[in-house]
Amino acid sequence: MKPYQHAFLDFAIQLNVLRFGEFTLKSGRVSPYFFNAGLFQTGSALSQLGRFYAQAIIDSGVQFDMLFGPAYKGIPLVSTVAIALAEQHGRDYPYAFNRKEAKDHGEGGVIVGAALQGKVLIIDDVMTAGTAVREAAALVTKQGAKVAGVALALDRQEKGVVGDLSAVQEVEKNLSIPVISIVRLNEVIQHVHAQQSDQKLIKAIADYRAHYGVMD
Numbered sequence: 001m002k003p004y005q006h007a008f009l010d011f012a013i014q015l016n017v018l019r020f021g022e023f024t025l026k027s028g029r030v031s032p033y034f035f036n037a038g039l040f041q042t043g044s045a046l047s048q049l050g051r052f053y054a055q056a057i058i059d060s061g062v063q064f065d066m067l068f069g070p071a072y073k074g075i076p077l078v079s080t081v082a083i084a085l086a087e088q089h090g091r092d093y094p095y096a097f098n099r100k101e102a103k104d105h106g107e108g109g110v111i112v113g114a115a116l117q118g119k120v121l122i123i124d125d126v127m128t129a130g131t132a133v134r135e136a137a138a139l140v141t142k143q144g145a146k147v148a149g150v151a152l153a154l155d156r157q158e159k160g161v162v163g164d165l166s167a168v169q170e171v172e173k174n175l176s177i178p179v180i181s182i183v184r185l186n187e188v189i190q191h192v193h194a195q196q197s198d199q200k201l202i203k204a205i206a207d208y209r210a211h212y213g214v215m216d
Contacts, residue, residue: 001187002059008052008182009191015039018154018188020201026128029212032204033188035154037073037125049153050080052182053123054088057081057151060180064148065118067095070136078123081151098139116140119148126154127179130167137175147177154188155181158212166214185209 012018016039023034040049067085069078075097082095094114120140127133127150137147150171160167168179189205196202 001190004052004055005183005187006191009188011048011052015045020192020196020198029208032201032208035126035156037077037153046076046080047083049077050084051088053077053081053151053153054084056180056182057085057121058089058091060149060151060178062121062149062178062180063119064093064121066093066114066116066120066145067123068116068120068136068140069095069097069123070132070139071098071100074122074124074136077125081123098136110139111143116143116145118145120145121148122150124150124152126156127152127167127171128156129160130171133171134175137177147175149178149180152179152181153183155179155184157185157209157214159214164214169214185213 009018012035017036019034019036020032021034023031025031025034037049040046067078067082069075078095078097082093085091085093096111096113096116099110099112116139122133122136122140124133124136133150140147152168155166155168157166157168159165160170163170165173168181171177172179189209192202192205
C-alpha cells in the first residue's frame with residue numbers, strides 16, 4: 001500500500017467517514033464497515049480529499065482532457081479535484097457538472113462549467129450498482145465527448161446484484177474504461193490488520209469478503 005493510501009484511511013477513520021460495526025446497506029447486505037463521503041463536510045476536509053483523489057489519478061496514468069462530476073455528490077468532488085490537480089500537480093483541467101433538471105432560461109441546458117469535449121474523467125465517491133456512473137457516461141457521450149474513466153474514493157470490490165463481477169468490474173467491462181480508486185477493500189483490510197487488534201472485526205470483514213467480495 002502506498003503512503004497516501006495509508007494517510008487517506010487514517011483521515012477517513014478520523015472523520016468517521018469510514019466506520020466499523022454493523023450496517024445494513026441499500027442492497028440489504030449487512031456490512032461490517034460503512035463509508036459515507038458526505039461527512040467530508042468542512043473546507044479543510046474537502047481540500048485534503050481533493051489531494052488524495054488527485055494523487056490517485058496521477059498515479060493511474062489515465063489520459064483525459066477534462067473532469068466531470070455527476071450531480072449532486074459529484075459537484076463538490078469534481079471542484080476540489082480540479083483545484084488539487086492544478087495546485088499540487090500543475091495540471092489545470094477544465095471541469096463541469098450537470099443539473100438534475102434542464103434550465104430553460106439564461107444560458108440554459110443541463111451542463112454547468114466547461115463544455116463537455118474530448119476525453120472526460122468522471123469523479124464520484126463509491127460505486128454501488130454503477131447506475132449513476134452509467135447515467136453520467138451516457139450524458140457525456142450525448143454531449144459528443146468520450147468517457148476516459150472514472151475516479152472513486154473507495155472500491156468496495158463487492159459482487160453486483162447479478163453475476164460474480166463487482167459493479168466496478170462491470171462498468172470497466174461494459175464501458176471499456178478504467179475505474180480508479182484512492183483505495184479498495186484490499187487496502188482497507190490491510191489497514192485494519194495493521195491498526196486494529198479487534199479480532200472479531202477482522203473476522204467479520206474476512207467473512208463478508210468471502211461471501212460478497214470479488215478478487216482482482
